[in-house]
Amino acid sequence: MTQELEHKFVSELEENQNIVHKICKIYTDDPEAHNDLFQEITIQLWKAYPKFRGDAKFSTWMYRIALNTAITLYRKSKRQVKTQDFDTVLNKVKAKEYDDTEEKQLQLMYDAIKQLNDIEKALVFLYLEDKNYKEIADTIGITEVNARVKMNRIKTKLKNILNP
């Protein structure tokens, strides 16, 4: 029984692992942290799996649990972020500013996203995943209006980071 459940779970996760990898990419900076987060999400998904009834798609359910795990973990470690890091990133952003090749531009955007807070990252992630506002709102557990407002603020914030 458990064995069957386990097999089903691992297969489904294997199939949908890209979602988790992408979340790790948004929330972490190095491969080690990436793996740690992946593992933590796997454990949380597995813990929550018995309650997954199958009335939603596995991937939809996964977005919710995985993002929640990332948000909770990130919130715990947020206190450790040093202001110095932020300045270094800003300097880097400024230094790269004049290089306008597309590749650099994208890198700047990714760097900017790294500076957002835990919830904002979740919103950006779902936005990049091409989810509509209703889906974003449902996954994070806020209202659709709230999701739109937040998203607009994030866009402004990103612009400010990119053009200080």
Next chain:
Amino acid sequence: MDELDFLKKDWQEREKELPKLSYNDIYMMMWKKSSSSVKWIFYISVIELTFGVLLGIFYHPSFEKELNLPPAYNYLTYASSLIIIYFIIRFFRNYKRISTTSSVKGLLENIIKARRTVRQYIIFNLSFAGIVSIGSIIYVYIQQSGGWNSFAAQATPKDYLVIFVISVLATAIIIGFFLGIYYLLYGILMRKLKRNYNEIKKMEL
């Protein structure tokens, strides 16, 4: 175009570059939670030692002077600290080993090793507490009755019996007390490890 929409295209194209984990990789991850139990065993042992050392430095109750413990007592304390540090190092290595194992078989072996270390640690601590307590009770009792010479001169078989009974009883209480604490501190983690072990074992078959 909006900056984020510009990024969206790139984001979706980069999906190909994402790492790809196999069924087994993911499967292993589910069982790596053993490493968090082992990590806690390591933390608790460090806290325990720190607490013991702080107690030894700062807490000197007034009856300690009256008891007049033998100087050997101090050496025993140092020796036990060294042995506990040795165990802490082993706990740490167990933790590192479990979190870097990549095969189910290795994980099983490491869980067994980790549990064995905890058992040895507890047995060491309990027997150390037992020996120290028997030793100090007999010593103090003889001191109170005027030192070994005067005790030996007037001691009746009854006195020996009293020492024996008191020291055994007191030691039993002390060991029971420590056993209770260890049961609380490590018992839960040990059971978790055992449960994990059984689950992984079942899967492996």
